[in-house]
Amino acid sequence: MTPRISRRAFLGVTGLITGAAAIPGLTPARVLAQSEKPGGLLRVSVTFGLSTINPIMHISGAEWMATKWMYNNLTRLNAKREPVPDLAESWSAGDGARVWTFKLRQGVRFHHGRELAAEDVVATFTTLLDPKTASPYRGEVGPVDRVEALDKSTVRFTMKSPFSVFPAIAAVPNARVVAREGLADMKALASREFGTGPFKLKEFVPGDRVVVDRFADYFRKGEPYLDGVTLRVFPDPATELTAFKSKEIDLISGLTPDLFSQVATLAGAEGLAVAGGTFAAVTLPSDKPPFNDNRVREALKLCVDRKLMLAAIHNGQGELGVDHPVSSAYDAYVPLAPRSADLEKARQLMKDAGLANGVTVKLFAANSPPIRERIAVVLKEMARPVGFNIDVEVLAYDRYLAQVWNKGAMYVVYYATRPTADAILMKLYHPKEGLDEGRWAAAHPNAIRLLEQAREILDPDRRRRHYADFLKTSRDEGPFMLPFFANELNGKWAYVRNYRLSPSSSDMVLDDVWLTGDAPKKKT
Amino acid sequence: MARYALRRLASIALILLLVSAIVFAAIHVLPGNAATLILGEYATPEALRTLEREMGLDRPLLVQYASWVASVVTGDWGVSLAMKQPVATVVGYRLRNSAFLALAALTVVVVVGVPLGTLAALRRGRPLDLAIVTATYVGISIPEFVTGLVLLLVLAGPSVGWFPTSGYVELASGVTAWARHLVLPAMTLTIVLLAHVVRQTRSGLADVLTAPYIRTARLKGASARRIVLRHALRNALLPTITVLALDLGYLMGGIVVVEEVFAYPGMGRLIIYAVQNRDVPLLQMCALVVASVYVLANFAADLAYAWLDPRIRYS
Numbered sequence: 001m002t003p004r005i006s007r008r009a010f011l012g013v014t015g016l017i018t019g020a021a022a023i024p025g026l027t028p029a030r031v032l033a034q035s036e037k038p039g040g041l042l043r044v045s046v047t048f049g050l051s052t053i054n055p056i057m058h059i060s061g062a063e064w065m066a067t068k069w070m071y072n073n074l075t076r077l078n079a080k081r082e083p084v085p086d087l088a089e090s091w092s093a094g095d096g097a098r099v100w101t102f103k104l105r106q107g108v109r110f111h112h113g114r115e116l117a118a119e120d121v122v123a124t125f126t127t128l129l130d131p132k133t134a135s136p137y138r139g140e141v142g143p144v145d146r147v148e149a150l151d152k153s154t155v156r157f158t159m160k161s162p163f164s165v166f167p168a169i170a171a172v173p174n175a176r177v178v179a180r181e182g183l184a185d186m187k188a189l190a191s192r193e194f195g196t197g198p199f200k201l202k203e204f205v206p207g208d209r210v211v212v213d214r215f216a217d218y219f220r221k222g223e224p225y226l227d228g229v230t231l232r233v234f235p236d237p238a239t240e241l242t243a244f245k246s247k248e249i250d251l252i253s254g255l256t257p258d259l260f261s262q263v264a265t266l267a268g269a270e271g272l273a274v275a276g277g278t279f280a281a282v283t284l285p286s287d288k289p290p291f292n293d294n295r296v297r298e299a300l301k302l303c304v305d306r307k308l309m310l311a312a313i314h315n316g317q318g319e320l321g322v323d324h325p326v327s328s329a330y331d332a333y334v335p336l337a338p339r340s341a342d343l344e345k346a347r348q349l350m351k352d353a354g355l356a357n358g359v360t361v362k363l364f365a366a367n368s369p370p371i372r373e374r375i376a377v378v379l380k381e382m383a384r385p386v387g388f389n390i391d392v393e394v395l396a397y398d399r400y401l402a403q404v405w406n407k408g409a410m411y412v413v414y415y416a417t418r419p420t421a422d423a424i425l426m427k428l429y430h431p432k433e434g435l436d437e438g439r440w441a442a443a444h445p446n447a448i449r450l451l452e453q454a455r456e457i458l459d460p461d462r463r464r465r466h467y468a469d470f471l472k473t474s475r476d477e478g479p480f481m482l483p484f485f486a487n488e489l490n491g492k493w494a495y496v497r498n499y500r501l502s503p504s505s506s507d508m509v510l511d512d513v514w515l516t517g518d519a520p521k522k523k524t
Numbered sequence: 525m526a527r528y529a530l531r532r533l534a535s536i537a538l539i540l541l542l543v544s545a546i547v548f549a550a551i552h553v554l555p556g557n558a559a560t561l562i563l564g565e566y567a568t569p570e571a572l573r574t575l576e577r578e579m580g581l582d583r584p585l586l587v588q589y590a591s592w593v594a595s596v597v598t599g600d601w602g603v604s605l606a607m608k609q610p611v612a613t614v615v616g617y618r619l620r621n622s623a624f625l626a627l628a629a630l631t632v633v634v635v636v637g638v639p640l641g642t643l644a645a646l647r648r649g650r651p652l653d654l655a656i657v658t659a660t661y662v663g664i665s666i667p668e669f670v671t672g673l674v675l676l677l678v679l680a681g682p683s684v685g686w687f688p689t690s691g692y693v694e695l696a697s698g699v700t701a702w703a704r705h706l707v708l709p710a711m712t713l714t715i716v717l718l719a720h721v722v723r724q725t726r727s728g729l730a731d732v733l734t735a736p737y738i739r740t741a742r743l744k745g746a747s748a749r750r751i752v753l754r755h756a757l758r759n760a761l762l763p764t765i766t767v768l769a770l771d772l773g774y775l776m777g778g779i780v781v782v783e784e785v786f787a788y789p790g791m792g793r794l795i796i797y798a799v800q801n802r803d804v805p806l807l808q809m810c811a812l813v814v815a816s817v818y819v820l821a822n823f824a825a826d827l828a829y830a831w832l833d834p835r836i837r838y839s
Contacts, residue, residue, distance in 0.1 A: 051606045051801070059564050134574040136566040190608035206607040206614065207797055208692075208789040232691060235784040235793070238673055243689040245682045398800055402556030405565060413565070427566075435568075 036225050040515035042496065043230045044508075045240050045249045050233050051206055052190040055176035056128050056135050056183075061254065061416065061506035064173040066210045066231055068508055070111075071176035071195035074102055074121065074155075075167050077419060081331050081503065083167040087116065087177055087196065097162040097458055102170075104153040108219040110179045111193065111200040118149035123180035125157070133186070137174040139433060140423050142166055162456040164463065165420045168331075172419050173506070198224040198511045208233055218511075225514035244269075247520045250496050253505055255489040256370075257315030263491030272490040275319050276503040277327040277417035277424065280371045281482035282363065282379060285408050287439035290361065294477050295353040301481050302346040303383040306339060310484040313374045317487040324474035325415065325424045326467070327485040329503035331460055332421035334468040336475055346386040358387030364411040365392060366400035372412040375483065408439050413480075417488070417504035421467060425451055428480070438479020447473045495519040525830075528838040532826075536819045540812055541593075547811040548589050551804055557581050558605035558802045579605055592808060602805035606797075611809045614794070619776075619813060621692055622790040626775035628706050629713035630768060637718050638764070641725025642752065645760075648730055656722060664719035672712040672785040680708060690787035709786040713779065720767045728760035735759075762829055769825035770818075777814030 049060030075083040088102040108116040143160040182194025199212035234240035264271030284291040365376035380390040427434040431441040457463040488505040559575035601611040680689040780792035798807035
């Protein structure tokens with residue numbers, strides 16, 4: 001075990017009451033006294049979002065979970081967020097990370113019987129990248145220019161520019177490999193599946209539930225152990241918790257900190273926590289006053305007592321942030337000196353910037369998820385003594401999307417853990433590959449160039465050192481106030497074994513999860 | 525009578541057209557469209573334009589509305605923008621679930637509410653009357669999510685666990701399992717709706733009991749039981765039918781909170797979903813279906829009036 005893993009495991013243990021066996025990297029699950037037992041039905045709950053099961057188009061965590069069970073990607077991410085084989089058994093880079101060649105596993109079967117071929121991978125990526133498809137995450141797949149099948153089991157991706165993290169990106173939910181006959185009808189794909197995954201679709205009721213059955217011909221022989229999985233939407237968290245207590249639900253995904261502490265105190269239940277990359281941050285639009293002056297940005301960042309904010313908003317379940325989006329869950333993580341509140345220094349900076357009498361700014365926060373509103377309200381109070389008069393406006397998510405988001409205002413962004421640091425950094429800062437949500441790129445071309453150069457570096461250690469420069473700049477001059485990363489929180493009964501909570505909780509692998517004999521027999 | 529019915533049906537068609545136009549206008553007052561919500565915070569201007577074109581959202585509003593009316597008239601309900609499934613399939617499933625729940629709740633409301641109201645009217649001013657009226661008032665005053673959650677925690681919690689907390693199972697997987705899932709939401713709705721029927725029955729019956737024809741019946745020596753059941757109730761229940769017709773409309777589309785608490789896949793949650801996702805074809809059909817239930821239930825109530833009371837003649 002390397003020191004990096006221990007630290008990560010330690011973060012996972014913070015706040016963890018029981019269930020150490022479920023922490024990635026801490027206990028090899030196969031050393032458990034009992035051995036895997038086939039059979040049983042696992043019932044999982046979520047609180048929202050289940051409109052479609054089309055992997056190319058889906059955007060919610062619940063949908064990503066469901067397609068993870070029915071499909072495979074070329075790669076998947078291990079507990080250290082490194083790409084490991086899934087449908088691809090190996091890959092190699094050429095021409096300075098401009099060309100990526102993937103060798104596919106032999107003898108993989110789709111649920112409808114046909115064998116997987118390189119053409120299916122080509123068809124999937126071609127559809128995903130086609131502008132006419134309008135896939136929401138098209139940008140995240142990187143600068144792919146061409147996809148070709150070299151033979152039955154070899155696929156070659158040619159990039160427009162170097163893209164060193166492509167094998168990790170191949171694990172994103174939208175790059176699940178779909179059989180080419182399924183791609184012919186994108187409408188039908190919203191409610192049918194053409195995958196190779198451990199489970200096949202039995203029933204899908206949009207907005208309510210997904211039910212899947214064990215796929216006997218799965219390429220990981222002997223797996224999955226479960227006979228099936230049910231995913232149900234509970235709009236009301238109180239009902240969800242009661243259903244869990246009554247053992248109508250075996251595993252709750254996406255717990256709030258309040259529910260987490262309740263689950264963790266139940267006898268026989270386990271609260272699982274793992275450091276993730278999920279965060280809410282405040283944009284500081286840097287192309288116009290007052291935040292075009294870095295002294296004002298710095299003053300606002302200095303107002304925030306991050307530890308107190310984390311305790312008040314997320315029950316202390318998280319990792320403190322230093323105003324950049326790369327948490328310890330990412331391969332590119334570099335520890336920087338923590339930030340603490342310094343109101344004296346903040347006041348001085350405001351004075352230097354000519355704002356000794358204070359400044360009034362408007363901050364928008366969507367009402368979903370609730371963390372956005374909470375950050376806005378706590379920031380308002382913390383920044384008041386320094387002279388920031390923050391006028392918080394909370395608005396419905398649909399209005400926020402249409403009227404505020406990405407329009408250059410000051411608002412609260414919220415992002416779940418992405419597959420790579422590149423994905424979240426490009427999304428937040430880059431004016432072309434992403435959206436430059438802080439309107440900061442134009443005045444900081446050198447920093448943006450650092451992000452582009454990182455894509456050329458294949459060696460993870462060298463890449464990490466390279467990112468360190470960008471992260472420092474982002475902390476000291478960047479256009480975001482990012483107070484903390486929220487831990488991923490799940491709850492489960494002890495009879496659910498081998499379940500490992502991923503830093504991206506919708507990355508729910510159930511291939512080798514099994515149920516012990518004391519799991520409830522009656523299934524409703 | 526037949527001419528009256530035809531006239532009413534024509535006006536119902538007009539009402540439905542108006543409802544659809546108002547709902548269509550209202551959803552377009554809200555900012556954003558289905559494309560902005562499908563793409564979320566990953567939207568690029570290019571992807572937005574592509575999706576809008578594909579869904580026909582870039583056409584003038586009047587054209588969108590006219591083409592929607594044209595296809596609905598020919599029986600094509602269209603495809604949901606967010607779910608990509610036929611609207612008829614989605615709405616049909618939810619409508620059936622809502623109908624089961626509504627019928628269960630209304631049956632209990634009638635079976636419990638009419639006798640309670642009768643009892644209260646006969647014991648007017650006495651402690652039993654007071655108890656019945658107070659209890660039903662408490663039922664209607666407590667917000668339905670509180671009633672629902674209390675029932676859920678008590679009857680579906682780990683210690684009692686008589687009923688499942690939530691959800692819905694198909695009738696095909698067993699009548700018992702199906703009925704068990706209906707009990708808690710139906711019970712919650714009964715508690716909420718009971719006061720309407722009890723109050724209406726009580727005051728209607730109290731009025732009728734002072735009418736001259738009841739005195740006549742009493743003088744000719746009819747038993748108290750015969751007077752209430754045969755003479756008084758039949759007249760007293762007429763307004764109650766109207767109350768039940770309105771309740772039916774509410775149960776078919778307005779019980780969002782109860783459906784959310786019990787994770788019940790009915791029409792109420794579907795309507796909220798359609799609004800939040802700016803799913804215009806889905807919302808339009810939901811609104812039409814719920815409006816149809818309202819107007820048809822009222823129409824049926826009016827016809828029932830004529831049947832129950834020979835003095836009422838429609839022409």
